Amino acid sequence: xxxxxxxxxxxxxxxxxxxxxxxxxxxxxxxxxxxxxxxxxxxxxxxxxxxxxxxxxxxxxxxxxxxxxxxxxxxxxxxxxxxxxxxxxxxxxxxxxxxxxxxxxxxxxxxxxxxxxxxxxxxxxxxxxxxxxxxxxxxxxxxxxxxxxxxxxxxxxxxxxxxxxxxxxxxxxxxxxxxxxxxxxxxxxxxxxxxxxxxxxxxxxxxxxxxxxxxxxxxxxxxxxxxxxxxxxxxxxxxxxxxxxxxxxxxxxxxxxxxxxxxx
Numbered sequence: 001x002x003x004x005x006x007x008x009x010x011x012x013x014x015x016x017x018x019x020x021x022x023x024x025x026x027x028x029x030x031x032x033x034x035x036x037x038x039x040x041x042x043x044x045x046x047x048x049x050x051x052x053x054x055x056x057x058x059x060x061x062x063x064x065x066x067x068x069x070x071x072x073x074x075x076x077x078x079x080x081x082x083x084x085x086x087x088x089x090x091x092x093x094x095x096x097x098x099x100x101x102x103x104x105x106x107x108x109x110x111x112x113x114x115x116x117x118x119x120x121x122x123x124x125x126x127x128x129x130x131x132x133x134x135x136x137x138x139x140x141x142x143x144x145x146x147x148x149x150x151x152x153x154x155x156x157x158x159x160x161x162x163x164x165x166x167x168x169x170x171x172x173x174x175x176x177x178x179x180x181x182x183x184x185x186x187x188x189x190x191x192x193x194x195x196x197x198x199x200x201x202x203x204x205x206x207x208x209x210x211x212x213x214x215x216x217x218x219x220x221x222x223x224x225x226x227x228x229x230x231x232x233x234x235x236x237x238x239x240x241x242x243x244x245x246x247x248x249x250x251x252x253x254x255x256x257x258x259x260x261x262x263x264x
Contacts, residue, residue: 001039001229003255005032005062005095009238011245013129014089017072027127027240030064030093034255037097046104053103053117059253062095076131078244079138079193086133093239096124097253099231105156112157119175121148121207123251127239131189138189144237148205150177159212171211179205179235185242197242205235205248213257225259 010028037059046052068074069088075081076089103117123146131138154173161167184198213227234250241249 001037001057001059001255001257002034003037003059003097003229003253004034005059005097005251005253007249007251009240009245009247009249011240011243012077013091013240013243014068014074014076014131016068016070016074016089018070019072023068025066025068025089025091027091027093027238027245030066030091032062032064032093032095035059035061039257039259043105049107051105051113053101053105055101055103056099058096058098060096064091064093066091074131079191081191084133084136084191086131086136086138088130088132090128090130090132092128094126095239096122098122101152103152103154108155108157112155115152115154115156115173117152117154119148119150119152119177119207121150121175121177121233122146123148123233123236125237125239127243129243136190138187138191138193140185140187140194140243142183142185142239142242144181144183144239144241146205146233146236147180148175148177148207148233148236149180150175150205150207152176152207154209165217166214168212168214171209171213173207173209175207175209177205177207179203181237183237183242194243199242203235203248205233207234208232211257213259215259215261221263223261225257225261227257228255229257230254 016023039057043053105113152175187194211229215225
């Protein structure tokens with residue numbers, strides 16, 4: 001899989017004075033590139049017309065970095081700066097995604113299948129922000145872990161088959177989950193800043209997934225596939241949440257999936 005992460009919590013990290021004009025730095029403006037990760041799926045016919053499936057995919061290593069400075073000053077409303085003059089901000093954010101599913105598939109018409117299952121999805125996010133001046137600094141580390149446990153319903157199956165060996169299939173899933181989230185922060189510096197904090201909570205989250213996959217059969221037992229996959233998660237915390245944004249956010253993961261399928 002090659003997925004890109006987008007979205008995130010909106011939190012003003014700094015206002016940069018550029019000759020009287022203020023440029024606002026928001027955590028939601030950070031961008032993440034594509035990262036590669038594994039995708040495994042194992043299915044077996046359990047009963048007549050019923051198939052069981054175990055599925056895992058994960059991405060590790062999303063990273064976003066941003067820096068800005070101004071001799072006219074950098075200010076933030078996240079802590080009391082007093083008379084301190086800060087002139088630079090450095091932001092780093094990393095993310096990881098893991099997903100495990102146990103599904104059953106039932107016939108829906110001649111070609112499509114119902115999908116019913118349980119799902120565990122973990123989204124880890126960490127953020128580090130440094131504000132610095134000539135003699136003073138503040139460094140903050142924030143982290144968030146989201147563990148989503150839920151049940152899902154979906155529809156999967158072929159959509160188009162222009163040739164005997166080539167077909168296009170689709171997938172749509174909707175999962176209602178309980179999110180056991182944990183957030184925390186640590187801070188060091190020479191000016192009044194954040195107190196260390198660690199919080200845990202549970203909330204309801206919603207997860208939706210869509211996918212298209214084109215498949216070419218090399219032999220009756222082996223096939224190659226390529227397609228697009230998108231997953232949207234609502235009601236999660238980010239690494240910036242413990243810095244002052246209490247509301248949950250939405251995160252979108254989307255990108256390409258390449259597969260090798262074997263049947264026996």
